[in-house]
Amino acid sequence: MEQIRNIKNKQFIYSLSTALMVIVGYAIMQSVINANLASPLIKGLMVPLCIYSILAISLNLVVGISGELSLGHAGFMCIGAFASCIFTRYMKWLGNESLLIFIIAILIGAVAAGLAGFLIGIPVLRLRGDYLAIVTLAFGEIIKNVINAIYLGVDSTGFKFSMKDSLDLNLGEGGIVIIKGAQGITNAPRYSTFLIGAIILLICVVILNNFINSYYGRNIMAIRDNRIAAESIGLNASRYKLLAFTIGSAMAGVAGVLYAHNLNTLAALPKNFGYNMSITILVFVVLGGMGNIRGSIISAVILTVLPEFLREFSNYRMLVYSILLVTLMIFSNAPALKDFRENLLSKINFGKNKKLINKE
Amino acid sequence: MKKILSFFVGISLIVSLAACGGAGNTQTASSNSSSGAASGTSTYKIGGIGPITGGAAIYGQAVQRGIQIAVDEINANGGINGSKIEFRFEDDEHDAEKAVNAYNVLKGWGMQILIGTVTSSPCIQVAAETSADNLFQITPSGSAVECVENDTVFRVCFSDPDQGAASAKYINDKKLATKVGVIYDSSDVYSTGVREKFAEEAKKCDFEIVETTEFTADTKTDFTTQLQKLKSAGAELVFMPFYYSEAAIVLTQANTMDYKPIFFGVDGLDGILTVENFDIKLAEDVMLLTPFIADSDDQLTKNFVNTYKRLYKEVPNQFAADAYDAAYIVKAALEDAGANPNMSYSELCDVLKESMLNIKVNGLTGENMTWNESGEPNKDPKAVIIKNGAYVGA
DSSP: OHHHHHHHHHHHHHHHHHHHHHHHHHHHHHHHHHTTOSOHHHHHHHHHHHHHHHHHHHHHIIIIISOOOOSOHHHHHHHHHHHHHHHHHHHHHHTOOOHHHHHHHHHHHHHHHHHHHHHHHHHHTTSOSTHHHHHHHHHHHHHHHHHHHOEEEEETTEEEEESSOGGGGOOOTTOEEEEEGGGOBOSOOOOOOHHHHHHHHHHHHHHHHHHHTSHHHHHHHHHHHOHHHHHHTTOOHHHHHHHHHHHHHHHHHHHHHHHHTTSSOBOOOHHHHSHHHHHHHHHHHHHHOTTOHHHHHHHHHHHHHHHHHGGGGGGGHHHHHHHHHHHHHHHHHOHHHHHHHHHHHHHHTHHHHHHHHHHO | OHHHHHHHHHHHHHHHHHHHHHHHHHHHHHHHTTSSSOOOSSEEEEEEEEOOSSTTHHHHHHHHHHHHHHHHHHHHTTTBTTBEEEEEEEEOTTOHHHHHHHHHHHHHHTOOEEEEOSSHHHHHHHHHHHHHHTOEEEESSOOSGGGGOSTTEEESSOOHHHHHHHHHHHHHHTTOOSEEEEEEETTOHHHHHHHHHHHHHHTTSSSEEEEEEEEOGGGTTOOHHHHHHHHHTTOSEEEEOSOHHHHHHHHHHHHHTTOOOEEEEOGGGTTGGGOTTOOGGGGTTOEEEESOOTTOOSHHHHHHHHHHHHHHSSOOOHHHHHHHHHHHHHHHHHHHHTOOTTSOHHHHHHHHHHHHHHOOEEETTEEEEEEOTTOOEEOOOEEEEEETTEEEEO
């Protein structure tokens, strides 16, 4: 009994420390910005840091907790971004710009991306093996290309849609083109602030931690660790996997909403919503540790800030970045070094672990 | 023990690398404190932004080099009213978010004037930032209409619609064909922008667009289906509003299927004669509208091309030329305004906005270029035709 309580306490402390880390991080950075000590770069990086942290923890739910490989996370981000941005751009055209609109937009982004994840998950998560990786990889690329082909406009008579070009929309007087093919959405309203980003990140962290430690979360991890054993006690594997995947997609959609409203222009380029972005998010998760929510946030922050701080190397920036990335990966995941790190930690926490060592 | 040793070696490596970065950072931080107010130095700080890594790197590098050549020349010739220029170029990876980061880095450095960005989508984003900050921006090659919507932004190149309209008019005036086919990149802003205006303008012309085919960035290696369609529609002229690397493939494949219409391109086609492993005989009689011709005879172009070749071992394309002009346009505007480097970026922006309307610049990409409030340049496109592996005025 005491053991269970211990585990529960540990989980609670872990969840609390992650949430506290976000709050303290926000408080420190906000006070640095308020005191006018931060460079324009630091100020500009705050919202992207929140966005990439949310992406990393949402993918961690899929990859780390439910054990399915998803290679199209940027696709869900893209859906959330465009779905919400169509709404806010339309509202801006009607003359409505307020925080309430943004909150609705966040919900729209979450629902749209979650729905996409749900629909994809239904057939794919019934299969065993790496099918999800293949399907999500294709999905991410398809979404990007579909959005590049869409022309959507609005005028006094309503929405108009075309796959050809913006002339084909035949917009009336005062109408605007919302999505202009490859150029995407321009003049989108900018709602994302550091405060909103940090609050959403905090909400996502709390939801995820509670979910992981809930009845559902434990079932999902049981299925990950041994599907046959879990099914033998009556757990519906595909249903639980679908639940985790849908939540992960919805959170990626929310990150997409923040992304879309942090910039004035939103275009589905290979750089921001393509395959490389999905891999970048996966790198955050792998470096931070599978299933480790706090680690995902830390690695997302480090790997987003790193290339910006390497600008001093000018032309060699990306070269240095990749060398550092390889080095970091080796040092964080090599088994021999893991032992070394744990030894070091146990020496630091000598008093605490005395009992353990004595037992040995 | 060995493992532990390697661990420490690795850590010290990282720390020393970080220290390098850190040392540089402190410099920028010190100049950062005076970014808003007068910078207190006697040099102009001009920033540039563009993709120098990733898929669009060739365009960004060309711009970086073009500006660098111009800046070096200006500095060697005594600067702008005696003040030298400091130039720093930052990478945006052809991404709007990274472009904002690059812009913020340059602002921290103390940038007073921005030459950039190179590609359209980041340019629209950065234009929003510069207009919020009231910082003067001139883009060498951001050709989407939205790039210069704000009054702080001007551009050197033609806008996409201008090129489309000019091409349609040229084809109509010279009566090149009655049946025209179009092939374009539907995933590219530049290509779709030119195509759209071309189609709109074509409605007023005597020729008819018989077939429009498209491709995307993911399918730009095989054009046989598109060419077959154009061929069976009987297109006598094929309009190709995209870049030269794809155009080289189109020309090669058209040749193998024995389809020989007139190929007509816009400024992105400049550079086709430098494509590796491309038989330049296939480009014979290709026509293009472009503001810059590297083989041109005038002294300015000759000097620029020679310097560029000497430094970077390749023939400059129109991006480099636009960028080179941009630096000289900034110089002309600063001289017209009687500005000095001690003015803040906001003060400079206010005077430069006025001066841009007064100046007249002779550059590589046009003679007597002028600007109006919209930020668009006023210059004539030159139509050229490829004869015996060289551009000739048409």
